[in-house]
Amino acid sequence: MDAKDLVLYKREGAYIPRVAAVHDLCGYGKCSLGIAIPVLSAAGCDVCPVPTSLFSAHTKFPTYYMHDTTRILEDYLDAWAKEGIELDAIYSGFLGSAAQVGAIQRLYREHPGALRVVDPVMGDGGKMYPTYTVELCEKMRELVAGADILTPNLTEAHLLTGMPYHGQDLSEAEVERYVAQLVGMGAHLVVVKGVVRGDSLIRNYVAGEKIDLVEVVGEQLPFMTHGTGDLFASTLTGAVMCGRSVYDAVAFATDFVRDAMRITRLQPDNEVRGVSFESLLGQVTALVG
Ligand SMILES: Nc1ncnc2c1ncn2[C@@H]1O[C@H](COP(=O)(O)OP(=O)(O)O)[C@@H](O)[C@H]1O
Numbered sequence: 012m013d014a015k016d017l018v019l020y021k022r023e024g025a026y027i028p029r030v031a032a033v034h035d036l037c038g039y040g041k042c043s044l045g046i047a048i049p050v051l052s053a054a055g056c057d058v059c060p061v062p063t064s065l066f067s068a069h070t071k072f073p074t075y076y077m078h079d080t081t082r083i084l085e086d087y088l089d090a091w092a093k094e095g096i097e098l099d100a101i102y103s104g105f106l107g108s109a110a111q112v113g114a115i116q117r118l119y120r121e122h123p124g125a126l127r128v129v130d131p132v133m134g135d136g137g138k139m140y141p142t143y144t145v146e147l148c149e150k151m152r153e154l155v156a157g158a159d160i161l162t163p164n165l166t167e168a169h170l171l172t173g174m175p176y177h178g179q180d181l182s183e184a185e186v187e188r189y190v191a192q193l194v195g196m197g198a199h200l201v202v203v204k205g206v207v208r209g210d211s212l213i214r215n216y217v218a219g220e221k222i223d224l225v226e227v228v229g230e231q232l233p234f235m236t237h238g239t240g241d242l243f244a245s246t247l248t249g250a251v252m253c254g255r256s257v258y259d260a261v262a263f264a265t266d267f268v269r270d271a272m273r274i275t276r277l278q279p280d281n282e283v284r285g286v287s288f289e290s291l292l293g294q295v296t297a298l299v300g
């Protein structure tokens with residue numbers, strides 16, 4: 012089957028899908044819930060945040076304060092369970108501790124029909140993020156099994172599979188090897204992000220269990236911006252929840268992130284502020300209906 016025909020969520024009429032967003036909340040430096048809430052809301056979803064930690068600023072700043080919320084999550088989800096909150100999708104990203112993988116697995120058990128989108132946020136450029144531990148990365152592997160959509164960058168594909176990290180210049184055959192390994196670990200569909208081959212293009216690949224590999228090519232801008240991984244996964248999830256095919260959702264997210272990076276570049280402190288996408292949210296709303 013082709014990812015171009017693969018629709019994972021069928022939106023019915025005026026129904027508003029409810030999406031749990033399991034991610035950190037960051038005060039300054041746009042990323043994580045600061046992106047997931049507005050983007051999924053613009054996609055006409057009822058976003059229910061599960062904050063995995065509170066940050067004063069993202070971890071690319073030399074100084075940041077982090078408060079890990081692991082200790083409150085059980086009570087938080089107990090209260091949800093008592094209210095009988097129903098979920099159509101569970102989208103997870105940046106985690107504060109290895110134990111939080113258990114909270115996501117609990118949501119999966121309590122909402123067996125919900126779509127599972129796993130952005131296995133762990134690191135970049137061959138390195139783990141500073142608050143991440145080997146234990147957390149190992150535990151994160153458990154989320155691969157049963158993921159309807161898994162969105163690793165190449166560092167994360169390496170950390171999840173244990174296969175060697177060869178930088179971002181990967182051949183299609185190498186991408187296929189990562190995908191085969193991740194599908195072998197139980198992922199249904201994998202979006203491998205950020206392959207670059209020195210031709211000013213950035214490539215994202217979609218493939219899965221019985222889904223042939225397809226390439227989505229975008230223009231590579233000559234700078235980097237923080238929060239683009241979160242923006243990509245949030246936009247992809249929003250487009251899927253609007254009933255778009257996985258291929259169309261990846262293509263939309265690829266262009267959306269590029270456009271947001273261009274706008275970010277025009278802002279003061281653009282090298283650290285995180286990605287600025289607010290003025291583009293109308294494009295996401297246009298996907299609804
Ligand atoms: N320099 C760039 N130019 C254009 N698009 C980019 C660029 N960097 C990232 N993107 C887009 O954002 C997506 C997520 O990239 P990235 O932020 O590197 O992910 P992560 O944070 O998971 O490492 C990429 O797959 C690509 O579509």
Ligand SMILES: Cc1ncc(COP(=O)(O)O)c(C=O)c1O
Binds near residue numbers: 042066237239240
């Ligand atoms: C607190 C926090 N959340 C999320 C992220 C993920 O950011 P990105 O979207 O660039 O992968 C980071 C990365 O620095 C971070 O520090």
